Amino acid sequence: MSNNIEDNSLVLEEPVQYLTFMLDGESFATDITQVREVLEICHITKVPRTPDYMRGVINLRGSVVPVIDLRCQFGMDEAEPTVNTCIVIVEVRIGNQLTVLGALADSVQEVIELRRDQLEPAPRVGTRVSTEFIRAIGKHNDKFVIILDINRIFAEAQVMDMEESGQSESLDEVSKSRVEKLDAAETA
Numbered sequence: 173m174s175n176n177i178e179d180n181s182l183v184l185e186e187p188v189q190y191l192t193f194m195l196d197g198e199s200f201a202t203d204i205t206q207v208r209e210v211l212e213i214c215h216i217t218k219v220p221r222t223p224d225y226m227r228g229v230i231n232l233r234g235s236v237v238p239v240i241d242l243r244c245q246f247g248m249d250e251a252e253p254t255v256n257t258c259i260v261i262v263e264v265r266i267g268n269q270l271t272v273l274g275a276l277a278d279s280v281q282e283v284i285e286l287r288r289d290q291l292e293p294a295p296r297v298g299t300r301v302s303t304e305f306i307r308a309i310g311k312h313n314d315k316f317v318i319i320l321d322i323n324r325i326f327a328e329a330q331v332m333d334m335e336e337s338g339q340s341e342s343l344d345e346v347s348k349s350r351v352e353k354l355d356a357a358e359t360a
Contacts, residue, residue, distance in 0.1 A: 187285035190310070191262060192317055193277040196248045199315060200277075201284070202322045206262045208272065209319045210280050213257040227276060230259065237261065239274035245325060248307070251278060264326045273326055281319065284317070 181339050190201035216228040216330075226243040229236050239259055251257075256279035263270045283333060294306035305325050310317040 176200050185284065185288050187287045189283055189285050190317070190319060191260065191283055192281040192312075193258075194245065194279045195243055195277060196251070199281065199317045200320055201310065201317045202262065205281055206264070206265060206322050207263040210276070211259045211261060213253045213259065214347075230274060232261065232272070232274075237271065237272050237274050238290070239276055241276045243276070243278075243327070254322060255276070257316075262322055266326070270306075271326075275325075281356050284310075284312050284320075286312060286317075294318075 185223045189204040191204050191207050192199055192201045197289070207328075211230075211232075214230055216230055218228040219226065222228075225241050227241045227244075229238050233235075241250070242335040243249065253306050257275040258277055260280065261272060261274050262278055264273055290311050292311075294309060305320055306318055307321040308318050308319045317324040
């Protein structure tokens with residue numbers, strides 16, 4: 173009988189919202205709470221001696237934001253940018269700090285809601301993406317959506333070089349910089 177209660181509690185849980193996007197014809201998603209915004213593709217400045225998956229950096233309202241090519245990170249073929257190519261700006265926890273990063277995607281689809289009963293554990297085989305990056309597989313409109321663990325994708329070991337070279341800023345640093353700019357503008 174407790175199984176029925178547990179099953180019913182899963183159905184009654186609040187759904188979680190996910191931003192869905194496409195990579196090489198497959199549907200992926202990330203928790204909407206980690207998404208700050210979606211940008212049209214813009215000029216990305218290449219940074220020498222960075223890993224292949226690191227496309228470069230962009231200027232986001234005065235802040236330097238690293239851009240990661242998820243296709244490259246997942247071992248997919250590189251693609252030429254199209255009118256639908258975009259950069260998903262996400263907040264990732266690295267150590268004890270939130271860091272702002274950009275993730276290159278073929279296109280952004282929609283925001284969907286999924287309940288826990290619509291999610292299954294990642295399969296050990298059958299996907300091109302390493303299961304260490306997958307939080308779950310969601311079922312939406314009779315299709316599968318790969319729910320990514322965005323924090324794991326940008327794990328501390330992979331982003332550490334960017335932080336040490338000053339290519340990414342924590343939210344605290346961005347906020348401090350903005351306050352300093354406002355203070356300077358007020359005193360001028």
